[in-house]
Amino acid sequence: MATIVFDQVSKVYDAGGKKLAAANEVSFAIDQGEFAVILGPSGAGKSTILNLLGGMDYASSGRILIGGRNITNYDDEQLADYRAQYIGFVFQFYNLVPNLTALENVQLAEEICKNPLDAAEMLERVGLGDRKNNFPGQMSGGEQQRVSIARALAKNPQILLCDEPTGALDSGTGRIVLKLIRDIARDMGKTVVVVTHNAPIAEMADTVIHMRDGQISEIRHTEHPRPVEEIVW
Amino acid sequence: MVKGALIKKSIEDMKKNRSQFLSIFIMAALAIGMSVGLDTIWTTIDAHSQSFYQDTNISDFWVAASNPSDLNLWRVRNLKGVQKAEKRFTVNNATARIDGKPILRVYAVPSENTLDMSMIMSGKKLSKHGAILDRSFAQANHLSVGDPLTIEVNDKRIDTTIEALALSSENIYAVKDTASMMPDPKGYGFIVIDEDRIASAYGGRKPYNQIEVRLAKGADAAEIQSRMDSIFGKKLNFVMAQTDNRGVNFANAKVIQFRSFATVFPFMFFLVTALITFSTMMRLTEDQRNQIGILKALGYSKKSILWHYTSYGVFVGMAGILVGILFGPNVIGRLLLSKIKNLMTFPVEDMVINISKFLFGASIIMTFTAGISFLSCLKLQNEVPAELLRTKMPKKGRHIFLEHFPYVWNRMKFSQKLTARNAMRNKFRIVVSILGVSGCAGLIIGALALFDLVSGIPKTLYEKTYSYDQKVILDSDTTDRAIRNLNLDGIVQDMEESSVQLTTQEGLRKVTAVSVFSKESPLIHLKDAEGNSVTLPDTGIAMTRKLAELMNVEVGDTVNLKRSSDTYYPVTIMKVVYMPSAQGIYMTDGYWQEIGENFHPTALLVQWNKKDNDFLNSGYITSYTDRTTQKSDFEGNLSAIFGTSLLLIVSGTVLAFVVLYNMGMLNFAERVRDLATLEVLGFHQKEIRPLVLTENIVSTVIGIFLGIPIGKYLAGTIAGGFGDDFDLISRVTPDRILIAAAITLTFAAIVNHIVRKKIKSIDMLQALKSVE
Numbered sequence A: 001m002a003t004i005v006f007d008q009v010s011k012v013y014d015a016g017g018k019k020l021a022a023a024n025e026v027s028f029a030i031d032q033g034e035f036a037v038i039l040g041p042s043g044a045g046k047s048t049i050l051n052l053l054g055g056m057d058y059a060s061s062g063r064i065l066i067g068g069r070n071i072t073n074y075d076d077e078q079l080a081d082y083r084a085q086y087i088g089f090v091f092q093f094y095n096l097v098p099n100l101t102a103l104e105n106v107q108l109a110e111e112i113c114k115n116p117l118d119a120a121e122m123l124e125r126v127g128l129g130d131r132k133n134n135f136p137g138q139m140s141g142g143e144q145q146r147v148s149i150a151r152a153l154a155k156n157p158q159i160l161l162c163d164e165p166t167g168a169l170d171s172g173t174g175r176i177v178l179k180l181i182r183d184i185a186r187d188m189g190k191t192v193v194v195v196t197h198n199a200p201i202a203e204m205a206d207t208v209i210h211m212r213d214g215q216i217s218e219i220r221h222t223e224h225p226r227p228v229e230e231i232v233w
Numbered sequence B: 001m002v003k004g005a006l007i008k009k010s011i012e013d014m015k016k017n018r019s020q021f022l023s024i025f026i027m028a029a030l031a032i033g034m035s036v037g038l039d040t041i042w043t044t045i046d047a048h049s050q051s052f053y054q055d056t057n058i059s060d061f062w063v064a065a066s067n068p069s070d071l072n073l074w075r076v077r078n079l080k081g082v083q084k085a086e087k088r089f090t091v092n093n094a095t096a097r098i099d100g101k102p103i104l105r106v107y108a109v110p111s112e113n114t115l116d117m118s119m120i121m122s123g124k125k126l127s128k129h130g131a132i133l134d135r136s137f138a139q140a141n142h143l144s145v146g147d148p149l150t151i152e153v154n155d156k157r158i159d160t161t162i163e164a165l166a167l168s169s170e171n172i173y174a175v176k177d178t179a180s181m182m183p184d185p186k187g188y189g190f191i192v193i194d195e196d197r198i199a200s201a202y203g204g205r206k207p208y209n210q211i212e213v214r215l216a217k218g219a220d221a222a223e224i225q226s227r228m229d230s231i232f233g234k235k236l237n238f239v240m241a242q243t244d245n246r247g248v249n250f251a252n253a254k255v256i257q258f259r260s261f262a263t264v265f266p267f268m269f270f271l272v273t274a275l276i277t278f279s280t281m282m283r284l285t286e287d288q289r290n291q292i293g294i295l296k297a298l299g300y301s302k303k304s305i306l307w308h309y310t311s312y313g314v315f316v317g318m319a320g321i322l323v324g325i326l327f328g329p330n331v332i333g334r335l336l337l338s339k340i341k342n343l344m345t346f347p348v349e350d351m352v353i354n355i356s357k358f359l360f361g362a363s364i365i366m367t368f369t370a371g372i373s374f375l376s377c378l379k380l381q382n383e384v385p386a387e388l389l390r391t392k393m394p395k396k397g398r399h400i401f402l403e404h405f406p407y408v409w410n411r412m413k414f415s416q417k418l419t420a421r422n423a424m425r426n427k428f429r430i431v432v433s434i435l436g437v438s439g440c441a442g443l444i445i446g447a448l449a450l451f452d453l454v455s456g457i458p459k460t461l462y463e464k465t466y467s468y469d470q471k472v473i474l475d476s477d478t479t480d481r482a483i484r485n486l487n488l489d490g491i492v493q494d495m496e497e498s499s500v501q502l503t504t505q506e507g508l509r510k511v512t513a514v515s516v517f518s519k520e521s522p523l524i525h526l527k528d529a530e531g532n533s534v535t536l537p538d539t540g541i542a543m544t545r546k547l548a549e550l551m552n553v554e555v556g557d558t559v560n561l562k563r564s565s566d567t568y569y570p571v572t573i574m575k576v577v578y579m580p581s582a583q584g585i586y587m588t589d590g591y592w593q594e595i596g597e598n599f600h601p602t603a604l605l606v607q608w609n610k611k612d613n614d615f616l617n618s619g620y621i622t623s624y625t626d627r628t629t630q631k632s633d634f635e636g637n638l639s640a641i642f643g644t645s646l647l648l649i650v651s652g653t654v655l656a657f658v659v660l661y662n663m664g665m666l667n668f669a670e671r672v673r674d675l676a677t678l679e680v681l682g683f684h685q686k687e688i689r690p691l692v693l694t695e696n697i698v699s700t701v702i703g704i705f706l707g708i709p710i711g712k713y714l715a716g717t718i719a720g721g722f723g724d725d726f727d728l729i730s731r732v733t734p735d736r737i738l739i740a741a742a743i744t745l746t747f748a749a750i751v752n753h754i755v756r757k758k759i760k761s762i763d764m765l766q767a768l769k770s771v772e
């Protein structure tokens, strides 16, 4: 069953009078439980696709079906609900609330979700059980990114979206983070979409969507993605 | 090129932070405008009156004495400290034989006199036969130089020709008697004639009744005044100091009042300017630490970077000062002065700006705006470019005190926890908001209290104290008996109003008004400060509270009273009464006679059953006024102060809005990232709004509470700053506090509404794109 369907989706920006299509009639499908990577050079429109998928922006045209429901018709409030119930987001710059502790950041999920997972337990799973009461400012980038993953997963979302999750980390730390995403998602049966311009990362994906100039240049499926440990970048 | 780039950057920065720079500008302009504007009023009146006094050679005091001899005059002249002494004759009840029979004060002056000269505005100096006429009176009655004018003095006619129109420094506030509050140039004025012309009205003998005395510099006025007794003996009526002249007193009171306003009120504006500049510049430079790093890395010198940031403050401050100095005197000054100037006559029109005070205010503004900008940038100057260029560490979160109480803490919603932590992290901004709001609320409360004070005076006098319909000034020939025979249809109370000289045991002397009437007093209801009725004592006097305070006496003390009789009569203060304006003493007609005076009513108070127009038009009376007219005249008299209070309410309101808007926006700007993060997580608008709004509301409410004592303090200071004639009790009533709170809360609500819209329009993707 395809949980994510993009059907002729366009996003046109009005950049100084000129129309700029950040996504141009993009169509693809990602199945439940799949690990997908959107790959492409800077400016290709990867983040645009991910943001549309995450219900953070409105498409200019086309349909986005999530579990059969068209989210392009949603208003602000419905989109907020959609984000709360379906989506977990991990950003390049973590986006933790600086004035909340690691645990409290994860507990935010409990405030909005119907079936949240236990915040402390999620922190244990990302290996930060002993850093619960630290504030983001007291943690390294990798640790903060792990808190952010714990927060995204604690919402118990169907879809986990990651925009350059390792962009601000060194390769060793990046590897740990990616492995964490991969393993937990597989355990919990989550659909994962990772955006990156880093080609080797794509080797760990079930599906790789190549993008260039707002369009999909190629979609490739692999039966046997490589384990994170074997990837070099 | 390098310079141009920085200037461009300044313009861009200013555009981006326009609402905050606009706020600083408005605050600075208001601070300067208010202080210079309010200052202009008193400096103008002060300068005009002082130069008028000098140009006309006004006396330091006047001795009222019946037919002083040349020997008396000679002895006064020879007193140590007396520079000049001259004699003249004056009466206040001549009538001009023109339409409406207006009253004139006549000065009959020896031609060689040099003191208390009138200032001739048109025509030429007085000849033996001519007259110098009050210019305002002439204009109101359509008289001009060359016209003949006949006056009636002591029931005799004197024919004169108007030779000049003039102003008199003794008559800058030209009201004919104590019952009048508004100058009425059609009905009252002054005229100066030669001493020879008055003789015919007094049986051919030149009468004198006044000695004008000018003191040498540094002379002891009190000491010299006290010698008059021995010089004039029985002839002495009283000594009137320059400050006892109604015009001088009126001008002084305005100077005192507006000096007090100009000191008390602008303080808030200066304070808020400093606070807003501080919070704006702190944030701007903190936001731009990267840019400062880039500028440094590019090789801009420390000096040029410092100047770049300081220049924000310099330009905004200067713009504010410039607009303030234009707007203060020209709008505030002109508006309020025009209300006072209707009441006073000065030879010049131009405004006098208090330059030194302006420079002082301007330098304070510049210190605040430029100094704060400089310091906030200097703080970052000590870091090396690399440090500045590094992505700024997100501010460290910190546990707060409240977390030690898990019972409370664990029950709080995350948004409440977050608000509490944010608040503790941004203590400074919250303190600024609270101070700003309390200043505004205090200012509005103070301004409302000022309004109440001023509107309370005529209310107390003409609604609570007096209950007559009309006050009739009797002709000097009208006897008590004649009035009784008229059998007027209504409640009638006769009274004698006069002035007496009081001397305390300590030697303090004062010429003060005395009112004499019956103990029953059906139409004058004296009260004490608490509003309880006071009846006149059978023996002894009642004194107004302020006069007692000024003379440093209290109930039970004895003062020496002197009027026309040669002796000082010791009278005991039996009661103290409260009068908001017009201080003096009261006694019964019985006691008045006991101390050797004749009871000769000068005024009649009437509450009609049926108004007797025949009586009001009869020869028994010289004039009459309705109580309602007196009340509205009084209000007109204080209109400049009403204007001031309205101005302060309006500007306090502007202040409140600017402060709240700024603080709301600043709080919002600091929270944008948190808000976007929460929004991405799926929080709804109504769940994230409290993060910003709660803080605004809480600091507004705390600010309002702190504003109450500030308002009370302002009200108290203002009440004490009205001068000797006024005895004002400042009362900040709960409804005034409610009004101030409502105004402030309304603005808080408007600002919250704007912030709410801004929260709604947050572009979460943009907000989260990069590290701040």
Ligand SMILES: Nc1ncnc2c1ncn2[C@@H]1O[C@H](COP(=O)(O)OP(=O)(O)OP(=O)(O)O)[C@@H](O)[C@H]1O
Pocket: A013, A014, A015, A020, A021, A022, A040, A041, A042, A043, A044, A045, A046, A047, A048, A049, A197
């Ligand atoms: N808010 C916007 N307004 C105008 N143009 C935009 C906006 N956001 C993105 N774009 C444009 O859309 C195009 C795609 O942007 P997008 O952020 O999706 O790229 P990307 O593939 O994520 O690049 P990167 O790897 O650098 O993040 C770019 O050319 C960008 O300039």
Ligand SMILES: [Mg+2]
Pocket: A046, A047, A048, A163
């Ligand atoms: Mg991107």
